[in-house]
Amino acid sequence: MTTLKKITSHHLFLPIFALFLLLLFNAFFTPGFFMIKFQNGQLYGRVIDILNRSSILIVLSLGMTLVIGTGGIDISQGSVIAISGAICCYLIGGSGSGEANVPMFIACIAAIAACAILGAWNGFLVSKLKIQPMVATLILLTAGRGIAMLITKGQNITVYYKPFTYIGNTIPGNILPTTIFIATAMIILLVITLKKTSIGMFVQSVGINSTASHYTGIKVNKIIFMVYVFSGICAGIAGLMESSMIAAADPNNAGLNMELDAILSVALGGTLLSGGKFYLGGSVIGAITIQTMTTTLYAVGVSSEQLPVYKAIVVIFICLLQSESFKALFSRIPENLKKSKLTEDKKVVMKV
């Protein structure tokens, strides 16, 4: 009983359990879900697809996890994705000859740097001007797609330069999509950074009690600023992957509502949205779970318009599971049953 309780109360229980349920469902109802084919020196299959798509979400949720750890939130990520794609595609150019105007490497760096600046803008608003994170990042959420439009001059830019598509797909000679390597590298990089520096502890400290952190000599503003910059960088990298997948910059639809999926991943991973303790591993598994759910729903024929409804149901479910008062309500049920049984017994005794 206690070991069961220990397992269920572990922060990774919920995302892994949800993922397990989804996989179980797919095993029965989606034919060929686990099938992986080896074709043209590459691996194909639904599972690979999911990993490919969820890599974007993983990278996003890494940034989101730290932001939420400080007690903030970054709802501008989706728009920053669009800007990142727009900058990169604009620099490489849409010439039909398949040549790049600017070397791809430089275009990518420029896009990521621009997104870091956008993150810095968010960080400035939140840490220096003390604007509520939701409102501060809302500015870029609304303005971001407009900025992306300005860059692409209101049109989608299709890139014919072949190597650009390698970011979101597979480099010839590799068997797995590049996105998986990028996401893995980001995870490893972040984990090492958290291990070797004090950022993790400071982020949690600020999220738990920012006044006390300030009184301890922690530069609270600097920490908050840094996590938003990091979130911007993550969105920038995600933007490159996203636009590479379709080999185009699509200011209107790239990364649309993805910030919400990222928040959902973080929440599913066991990090409280009020800040404090954060769980990177939880967020990663959360992201895979969310993507699996999206793919599964598409597989069973749910249209993209209906998708949000199902996601909303999942959100409600997660919120209920994390709610203390809901847990209390739940744990009271057996007691109440016992009580009513006792009173019934008494009645019986009295009748006798």
Place this chain on the structure above:
Amino acid sequence: MPGNELLTMRGICKYFPGVKALQNVDFTLKSGEIHALVGENGAGKSTLIKVLTGVYPLDAGEIFMCGKQIEPHSPLDAQRENISTVYQEINLCPNLSVAENIFIGREPRKMRMIDWKTINKKAKELLNDLNLDIDVTKTLDSFPVAVQQMVAIARAIDIEAKVLILDEPTSSLDEVETQHLFTVVRKLKGKGLGIIFVTHFINQIYELCDRITILRNGELVGTYNTEELPRVQLISKMIGKELGDIQSVSKNEDVKSKEVYMTANNITSYGCINNFNLDIYKGEVLGFAGLLGSGRTETAEILFGINKPDKGSLSIEGKPVKFSDPSDAVNHKIAFCPEDRKTQGIIGDLSVRENIILAMQAKNGIWSHIPLKEQERIADEYIKLLQIKVSSKDQLIKNLSGGNQQKVIIARWLATNPYLLILDEPTRGIDIGTKAEIQKMIIELAKEKDMSVIFISSEIDEMIRTCTRLAVLRDREKVGELVGKDINSDEIMKTIAGGVDQ
């Protein structure tokens, strides 16, 4: 002049889980009098006010208003019984107009529509009565705090108040504004209102009030006529030590070195502290004595860079320093255990180990991370040194008792090897055993490590026991310094009160 008894509270008791907030307290208020309600923090002043205004239900006792027993269950109930309160934190709507604020919830109507003409006219008259001539159609937040306070009072008395409660009304006002408020309060007194005046400022009590009721630890000490109660007596009754009740205290050794570590030159921060000058010597335990609101904590916060002074300067070992952030102070080897352990001290969801190394890590910076092994060694060292009772060093700090939490905070700062350690009420809410341990530790730190310690406490006893020098503060000013034999409760109380003759 004071007339009949307006309000009588008899045998009031109020219990909170584990605390007797009020025990058998009696209180009477006459019409046309200003009655001061005083006591140190936790004495029960606000509880008594909240019982009277129906915020808390009574556990025992009765309240009579003009001879009729009343049982207010909510602030609205109390208002119906003509009891009005102006709280310390102004609870008006800053984005509504002055007139709207006065009449909100009881707007005069004309044909079911709000009668704006009457509202604005009446509000204007009401404020003119309080010697205030302002545009009542402007929003409240376009006026200074003093005016907002006046508006709150106008609203309170327009609800046909017979009893007006002013809860620390002057804490955010300057001298001129305070005088204006007093004029108004005296005018209301002339109209026959009974006024309960809660304050920490001794001078204001003697300037304004007719009678004084003193509470201590939830019990009634007594009610006195102001002219019959000398200041020293008032202080001693509040603190709970009689004048002349001098205990022989084993004095600390005199400070060996006379080297100045830190100097405060003419520090002024408006509304916090005025013209504060102080030398802090190496190896001394320097006490800040004074009542709550005397500027003790505010001064400490300036020394630690939490607040910036408006005027004046700080210097360390002769070199001028400017702190724009606590981290600057930490880099100058200053440490600060704040007054409010829960909101300013502990990081509740972090472990004891993390809480101990936090300040040290903050000082080292983000990139020079202390390895886990080293963290554990430091944590173990201080857990042993301060005898912190934990089940494991990875236990969350929020699950420790108050005294052990405080020890962790102290450990956090000792780990940074500070030259100046500021302790603001380190023993509040802590059991006697731990209290004694902390006091002993303070003395040892100063003696053996040549550390300067600033010690702030509301308990005069422990100040006498530990301090080698005392800076006495009253009403946001330093009014004296005591050293050696002068550190005894009589002298302290006299200095706080401002001379034995007064």
